Amino acid sequence: MSFEYPWRLPVALLAILAVGWYLRYAARRRDAAALLYSNVAFVREAFSTSAWIVRMLVAAWIVSVALLALAVAGPRITLPVPVQQGSAVICVDTSGSMASTDIAPTRSAAATAAARAFIRRSPPGIRIGIVAFSSQAEVVQPLTSHHRRAIQALAQLPPPNGATAIGDALALAARMLPARGHRVIVLLTDGVNNTGVNPMAVAQRLGELHVPVYTIGIGTNSGAFIPGTGEPAQLDQGALRAYAQVSGGTYARASDAGELRGILSHLGGVTGFEQRRVDASLAFALLAGLGMLASFLVGSFFGGYR
Template sequence: MSVDRPLWLAAGAVLAIGFALLYDRFQRRATARDLAYSNVEFFVAAAKPRAWIPRALQALWIVAVASVLVALSGPHLSLPVPARDGSVFICIDTSGSMASSDVTPTRAQAAKGAAAAFIDESAPGTKIGIIAFSGTAGIVQPLSTDHRQVASSLDELPLPNGATAIGDALKLAAENLPDGGHRVVILITDGVNNAGVDPLEIARWLGAHRIPVYTVGIGTPNGGLIPGTSDEATIDEDALRSYADASGGAYARAENATQLQDALARLGRITSLERKAVDASLGFAVAGALGMLAAFLLGFSTGRYP
């Protein structure tokens, strides 16, 4: 939490402490007006009076006054809010290994379904683009707020074939993202980078520009053969995790279509939100006023006032 007017807060705190000290002094002077009783220990043991009620009343007053003081100082809270100018590039691996059927029906089809789920979960107004990559990377769908069009563009993804140029895909996303706003890159892949530029370098650059890369590894632990070859499709999880870490994102592993869809849907909700400093003056003021009202009513009902 941050405040616009820290001096106001400090002055308010000084005033409140001064008032509390004065009040305490008056209370001590008022001791002479306390009801005298022969033996307080016996009274406590006999009547078992509820001492927590006056303490709760006191605490309520303190919290209420503190809330008002904080409200006057212009507080700002860092809260996740829907991103109005969010931009997301989904980079989908279309290398030959994505034709593997260890994830039903195929890894490519599962990735497509998961991307559709991501688009569904994204907040309206979020710009989404699609990049397909194998030996090279290309934009299938430029950034657009028309989510229906973006979803339909998934049908234009090329068939699985070729190498895996993760770095090229990340670089293409970086080049096409806007200069400001809430920006995110989603990387769905099943393989090891074996072509193009170094992805880690690009991930670091993206991280330096506050663009997190969320990586999703797709494939079963046993993997699967790349159709038409004798090569096994494996995942370099450490590498994918390092891309995510370098950019401030996160890594998730999906071994089936459902897990993949859930992971992307979750990312859709996360990436649609951004942390922003929200003016909380009104909230604190209302909470303080309600607290004072509650304290007054409680005090009135327990005979504290008038």
């Protein structure tokens, strides 16, 4: 923890001491108006206030005053906070194999629904772009902070058709991302690359640039066929795990649309966090106020004495 205005700390302590002195002075003046009683020890016994409650009240009060002094000095602490200017590109596989129905209703529909969930869960301010790829990659939605626009763009994804150029998609996504800041790529595919540049090389390069690729394997190896082709629809988990590993991301497999949405929703939630120094003055002041209020209320209920 550091302080924005460290010189305020002794000033605040002096001010607190001055206020304390004044309150004591005022209390002495109030003594004249105190209720004269035969034996205050009897009153204390009658109220049966536990000593630990009084000690707790005093401790709470001291801690609250200390927090107030710290709040005045402008404390700064490092915390994981939602990133407001991060960027994420979602690469959605639209190759012919995504028409398979081993995930209900189809792999393609499941991927689209999951991408939609990811966008909805992303913190405001995160810029999102969408790349569709099959035999080649194309930008469906450039980076935008208008999440509603990105969701609308998902409707423009082409129907499943053609080969799978994962390397091209990753390269295009990398070009869309800004040079700095918090950046991620989310790859939604069944993982069988059969055209374009080598995806492993691109993933390696992205890792060097600190751009993690989160790969989501869509589909199963249940022996389902690609509709209209007679070819078996496959899922290359090994390749997807390798792309994620070399780039610093993670791999997850979604065997149905619901699970896929869950994974991507979680990813959307964690994408936007970054360690930052934040101003904790308000939090400290609120804690101090709560402490004082709590000690007052506890004192009100149980009765305090000195």
